[in-house]
Amino acid sequence: MTTRSIGHSVQRREDPRLVTGNGRYLDDLGRDALAAAFVRSPHAHATITGIDITDAWEVDGVEAIYTFEDLDELMARPLPVLIPHPALTHPRTCLALADTEVNHVGEPVVMVVARDRYVAEDAAARIVVSYETKPVVVGVAAAREAALAVHDDVPDNVAAHLIQEVGDVDAALACSPHRLTIPLTIERSACMPMEGKGVYAVWDRDDASMRMWSSTQTSTGVRAAVAARLGIPLARIQCMAPDVGGGFGVKINHPWPEELLVPWAARALGRPVKWAEDRREHFVSSAHERQQLQEVEVGFDDDGRILALDVKVWHDNGAYTPYGIIVPIITATQLLGPYKPGTYRCEFWSLYTNTVIVTPYRGAGRPQGVFAMERTMDAIAAFLGKDRTEVRSTNFILPQDMPYDHGLMFQDGRPLKYDSGDFPASLAKLKALVGWDDFAAYREQAEAEGRKVGLGIGCYVEGTGVGPYEGGHVHVETSGQVFVATGLTSQGQGHETAFAQIVADELGVRFEDVHVTTGDTRRMPYAVGTFASRAAVMSGNAVAAAAKVVREKALRIAADALEANPDDLEIEDGVISVKGAPDTQISLSTVAVLSNPLRYAFDDAAKAATQFAGTFDPDKPPVAEGDEPGLEGKGFYSPTQATFANGMHAAIVETDPVTAEIRILRYCVVHDCGVMINPLIVEGQVHGGVAQGVGGALYERMAYDESGQLLNASFMDFLVPYASEVPFIETDHLETPSPLNPLGIKGAGEAGTIPVSAVLASAIEDAEGFPILSMPISPSELWELRRQRASA
């Protein structure tokens, strides 16, 4: 019998290629292509008064120099807002190349195309752009003050303002027995994929078509943007994502200026052109996230039950709003996690600053929201002198409440409704895993040894697998090998393995015989992309649907050949046989031949097919009436709403009594992403996510000075955690299947990152005995808090 593949920790088949240096990344392509380099603004806010390119043309090997003046009508338009929203009353987006104004350091002003990148950079260095600098707004606190404006016509810097309210919060606050106000800060940070963005474009003059590769999370999005701005039919553009060395949100196309300019130049010059982002460009001109000031006012009773939760959020959206308000709206709608407060209001302001734009970064607004909610839970427990898990349990949504509707509206205007989850069971597992009830004894022992230790906790719920749709194509070749295509792209999530597992099970073939291609718009043009932990739910169910189509067709053809009823047939290991009479069988490869008009063809399968079909008869249709030739099929999955994964983390930290160094001694995760396709991949995703969360909690932040210069724009100064800083991560799972999709899957890709700041703040607070209200926190900041505490 075919062993079921879903649910097994199959080794990732892409890894041997990737870990032996045989991955093919963007910069491995187009070695002979012309190279693009950009002159970027050195100022955070300035008017451009002149551009002198004369000297740059003196450099041998320069092929083209483009400024805004050189762009045609389509290319000169401001870039679009990818996800508009009615609350975004003052949208602003940049131009592909700045015209008269720049609003952050790193904004592209001039593009140079040359023989190679060295020449392009040398020429770019000779271009003189004259600026008149303007006052600069750095940081969300300054933006909120509105003493200065980023955009002259938005004097209060407010790009968007939104209130979501469920119930009468003011009335509930007024009659709450206890009230607390908690001010919270999360700093600006960014994802650091191993490979930056990049694009390589080849224009074919003969048939006016573009072949391009992008290190992207959304190749269909790149294709659509290029089609629109270059005025080329979609059908004449093929966009592919090669191996992509991490994306984490920053490689979602909205579109990026470079993704339009490179193919535009390739067409203009009739030569292949490539640009690969360097690390400094990634720091100053890609995208950041996370900075939010948040203020919570909470009203609760003696049991710790929340009667009213009133949250205000000031979100730093950088200089432009290509993503609309997706990040703060996720904070506002997913902050509540597993809890059901009596009433809830979240009001946010999305504010312009003269810093790099914000795009959703792994977790996207949830780390901030979870920080607010979980800090509140700990504050209530401290106020009432209760165990922190007890206060959480008191406020949990229970399994019998599912599906649970908070009464909130998600970004797309649809109600936000949880589909599944068992929060008490998850908490019980977490407490057992970390040894919650034994911690007091451990602390006592540690204190006796002169050590300070603390235990922290954080819970979250994450909407995953959002629509609108994703497609899959499955094709069985006459060799019996199965080829699967999905249009979304992979950045390291293991899709080649997971989707092969699904198709193997649905079709009844061996995992080894299934081969997956992702991110090629010609193989699957109908696709949205990889973000929002959506691939497993969306493409997973789409490839399953496609495999089902193929399976049914195979059974129809086999039934005809075996003179049996399709309902009496089964497929195992690629062989179709009559149930109970296994000798009456036909292989899938033979069925593939029978389905193919070229059945008289050349291979052994074709010979085997003659046993069933006789010799080629031009008058006999190759497939049943109504069927298309070929053993292949398409499937789509389009959900009505997101499915909600959840998890709970706990950590034990030790803080050095003298140096305030923070060490994570243990990190425990209980995670529920419904049915796991591949537990090994899920754990890898959780581990990677936690590592990224540890970076955000303890090390990483964008250090801008008051003139808008990023002071730590290199790995010399921007600290990412090494293996030495990431603890061993202990994981356990709860599988509450989603009732919303046939496979019962919920997403897993972002989960690990979401609660880490909340968990470590909780643990550090527990060790130190005073509130931790701002993250990330460094040893020197912790030391300073101790000093203030001591002198208060």
Ligand code: MCN
């Ligand atoms: N999976 C599973 N069972 C489930 C859920 C997921 O086996 N019940 C598997 C999936 O098959 C897939 C992986 O886990 O192989 C992640 O699936 P999913 O949660 O659907 O997330 P996506 O594939 O859509 O990936 C996006 C997500 C996001 S939003 C960010 S950001 C992120 C992340 O994935 N960026 C990553 N993980 C990353 N991992 C790597 N290595 N690189 C990135 O850039």
